[in-house]
Amino acid sequence: MTDPILPPDDCRSMADVRAGVDATDAALVDLLGRRFGYMRAAARIKPSRDDVRDEARKAEVIEAACTAALDAGLPADVIAALWDRLVEASIAYELEEWDRLKG
DSSP, X not given: OOOOOOOGGGOOSHHHHHHHHHHHHHHHHHHHHHHHHHHHHHHHHOSXXXXXXXXXXXXXXXXXXXXXXXXXXXXXXXXXXHHHHHHHHHHHHHHHHHHHHHO
């Protein structure tokens, strides 16, 4: 049986913290897998390669993440930088998928 993952405020040792971080990282990878699945769907659906990059949508996504970060008491500038990288990586992946499917 594995030890339960404790909420951050209940951690009493670095082992508790590391277990929580590891579990959170695994959950993030699962969520990123789902997000990249949506990028595959977008590549399949978009009729033109030029439709892949949408700067207005990118700005909306980053702004929404920053708002959620502020609501959660997280540093919006850090979240903005992470989301900028995430969206750019997603665009690159979607372009690769578009080329694979339609190129």
